Amino acid sequence: MKIIDGKEISNQIKQEIKNEVDTIISKGVRPPHLAAVIVGEDGASLTYVGSKVRSCKQVGFESTLIKLDSSISEDKLIDQINLLNNDKEIDGFIAQLPLPNHINEERILMSIDPNKDVDGFHPTNFGKMALNMETFIPATPFGIMELLRRYEIETSGKHTVVIGRSHIVGRPISILMNSKGKAGDSTVTVVHSRTLNLESYTKNADIIVSALGIPEFVKSNMVKDGVVIIDVGITRVKDENSKKGYVIKGDVDFESVKSKASFITPVPGGVGPMTIAMLLKNTLLARERHRANS
Numbered sequence: 001m002k003i004i005d006g007k008e009i010s011n012q013i014k015q016e017i018k019n020e021v022d023t024i025i026s027k028g029v030r031p032p033h034l035a036a037v038i039v040g041e042d043g044a045s046l047t048y049v050g051s052k053v054r055s056c057k058q059v060g061f062e063s064t065l066i067k068l069d070s071s072i073s074e075d076k077l078i079d080q081i082n083l084l085n086n087d088k089e090i091d092g093f094i095a096q097l098p099l100p101n102h103i104n105e106e107r108i109l110m111s112i113d114p115n116k117d118v119d120g121f122h123p124t125n126f127g128k129m130a131l132n133m134e135t136f137i138p139a140t141p142f143g144i145m146e147l148l149r150r151y152e153i154e155t156s157g158k159h160t161v162v163i164g165r166s167h168i169v170g171r172p173i174s175i176l177m178n179s180k181g182k183a184g185d186s187t188v189t190v191v192h193s194r195t196l197n198l199e200s201y202t203k204n205a206d207i208i209v210s211a212l213g214i215p216e217f218v219k220s221n222m223v224k225d226g227v228v229i230i231d232v233g234i235t236r237v238k239d240e241n242s243k244k245g246y247v248i249k250g251d252v253d254f255e256s257v258k259s260k261a262s263f264i265t266p267v268p269g270g271v272g273p274m275t276i277a278m279l280l281k282n283t284l285l286a287r288e289r290h291r292a293n294s
Contacts, residue, residue: 093112214251223260
């Protein structure tokens with residue numbers, strides 16, 4: 001069993017990005033600029049956005065954090081997004097999810113300029129990804145693909161089972177792993193909450209990507225020997241023995257499954273760190289595109 005160390009790989013990627021940024025700056029050109037819009041005071045979102053801002057500083061990016069009150073109207077939020085769409089100094093930006101209940105997430109995501117949509121959620125970018133065209137790939141699936149490539153995990157001809165069908169992870173990773181190329185060429189089955197006899201699929205999987213959000217859902221009796229486990233789940237579980245009052249759990253029962261796995265991502269420290277690294281990579285791509293078109 002080999003641990004897939006997302007923290008180590010993400011640090012490698014950040015160093016590669018920093019080297020590129022240093023080259024850009026040495027030519028007298030401004031560095032990439034990432035902006036983040038956050039609405040309200042959701043604790044997890046604030047922590048995550050804070051990590052993105054720190055990572056920008058680490059690689060030499062400029063960053064802008066726009067905090068808006070949770071009572072903001074949908075139209076006012078779109079006005080703010082349009083300002084970012086038209087700001088030539090901003091290469092890419094994200095609207096941090098989740099948004100308050102009174103705001104239509106789909107309308108907000110649709111209002112983002114696809115050329116600045118470094119989260120890769122806009123239908124234009126999602127469609128390009130499905131057609132194997134160069135575009136912004138959603139950061140978490142992008143990170144999974146990079147882990148598979150860098151650990152040289154064989155995917156061609158393998159049976160991959162993706163647990164979960166969200167537009168953020170499940171659907172894009174199923175498309176990417178089914179596409180031609182390195183870390184692709186896999187035969188992919190997507191299972192979800194309505195799948196009957198789900199275990200019959202996971203037991204025959206060479207690779208399992210779980211993005212369900214149910215802690216320790218995947219048990220050892222659900223997988224075969226030699227399986228590759230990519231655990232995308234990240235759930236706070238109450239724990240009175242922890243200083244924070246909670247512990248972070250993945251979708252996979254790590255202790256019981258690790259003895260059967262050939263490769264496995266831990267939680268935390270597996271897929272999570274890759275998400276921010278790949279968001280930075282998308283922002284660097286956005287910067288290069290804007291320079292080419294200016």
